Amino acid sequence: MGDITKRLNMEKNSNGYYKKSVLQRILSFILIVVIVFGGLSLSKYLIKTKKVAKRKKPKKIFVNVEVTKGEKVDTNYIIKGFGRIYPAKEVSIVPEVSGKVVYVNQNLIEGGFIKKGETLIKIDDTDYKIRLNKELANLNSLKEDLILEKSKRNRALKELNSAKDFIKDIDNESLYVLKREPYIKKIEENIKIAEENIKQAKLDLERTVIKAPFNCYVLKKYIDVGGYVNSGVKIADIIDADMVYVRGNITKADLKYLDINKNINAVVYNDGEKIDAKLFKLEKALDEKGLLLKVILKIDSFNPNIFLYDYVTFDLIGKELKGIVRLPERVVREDEFVWIVKDNKLHLKKIKILFEDENYVYTYDIDENSQIIVTNLSSVVEGLPVKVINRVD
Incomplete structure (x- = not known):
């Protein structure tokens, strides 16, 4: 041990x-x-x-979506274009008489508005009144001379009638002079000249007051009170205030949707504002690439928010299309696809958009009763299982 x-x-x-x-x-x-x-x-x-867990069959996963339907409508084809604003009339004001400027309209400034018939400027009319008075006095003098000569002719005719035997031996030319005919004829010619001079003098006097030929806006002025203007030298540039043009382009393919034998309405868009217009002219010449046609639209009222030479877009109202399907713009994907639901699956449907407006697109490539997906999905594949949870009008 x-x-x-x-x-x-x-x-x-x-x-x-x-x-x-x-x-x-x-x-x-x-x-x-x-x-x-x-x-x-x-x-x-x-x-x-240990207990063995039973394997369960996985549940099928659906993506929840909202859907809408298209609407079959009869509507006019809309042709979209772009262009630029130009004045319908642009005129230079040129005096037809010369003289010192004694009055200028207070609105004759750049951007000023002047109504038709309002006075733009006045030229000193003193000399023109004097000239008119001289011509009037000259006419009165000639008329008095004519009366005197006719009186002399009457006396000569009486004398010639009392001496019939004497005038037998007088030639016609001498007899013509004895009757005072050359003198009377000369005075009558001078009277006609004097009357024409009076017309011209009155016209020149009227021309000392220059008025607006139409409702206008002033682009530029070149004179002021106290200045001297010469005949034929412009004093201002104005544009028509009642009408402007939009010169623009549309595609050649759109031409078939225009009925050029009818009055064609249009809408011009300028900074979000809608302005009514009409097709004024369609030029039959294409651009260099052979794709675009030139058009001219007429706007009858000069909108204060319109700026000359500004760029705008426009819609031309084309032919009526029957039974076309209208879809909300938001359901179109990548400019040519819509997602539709069929048998609880998502399908990609390619469509051709004929035209569009502010909120809708128009096509013949889809049935009006198709269930079109409104919901935005991050990733989409053909045949994706989906479940409709709401229908949006």
Whole structure:
């Protein structure tokens, strides 16, 4: 017993640490083996006794969508174009008489509006009144001379009648002079000239007052009070305030939708504002590429918000189309596709858009009863399972 106890006691080695005996090493090995086999047995038992989970069939996932329908309508084809605004009339005001400017309309400034018939400027008319009075006096003098000559002719005729035997030997030319005919004829010619001079003098006097030929806006003025104007030299540039043109282009393909034998209405868009117009002229010449036709639209009223030479878009109202389907613009994807629902699946439908307006597109390529997806989806594939949760009018 003492020997065993001694063997179990650990001896210290040369470094001062205890050293395991042979028996201690055997017991440690046996303990490790027992732990390993025990763990394996426990694992095997747990595997045999665990419950196996039943595999369930995965649920089918649907994407929720809202849908709408198209509407079959009869409507006019809309031709879209672009153009630029030009004045219908642009006129330079040129005086026909010369003189000092004594009056200028206060609205004769750049951008000013002047009504038809209002005075633009007045030229000093003193000299023109004097000339007219002289011509009138000259005419009165000639008329008095004519009366006098006719009186002389009457006396001469009486004298000639009393001397019939004497005038037999007088030639016709001398007789013509004796009757005062050359003098009367000359005065009558001078009277006609004087009357024409009076007409011209009156006309020149009227021309000292220059009036607006139509309702107008002033582009430029070149004179002021106190200045001198010469006949034939322009004093202002004006434009028609009642009408402007839009010169623009449409595509050659759109021409078949225009009924050029009828009055064609149009709408011009300028910074969001709609302005009524009419087709004034359609030129039959294409551009250099052979794609565009030139058109001229007429706007009858000069809108204050219109700026000359500004760029605008416009719609021409074309022929009527029967039974075309109208769709909200938002349902069109990539400019040529709509997503429709059929048998709870999404399908890509390619359509040809004939034309569009502010909110809708128009096509013959889809049935009016098709369920068209309104919902925006991040990714779309043909045949994607979908579920309609709402119908939008």
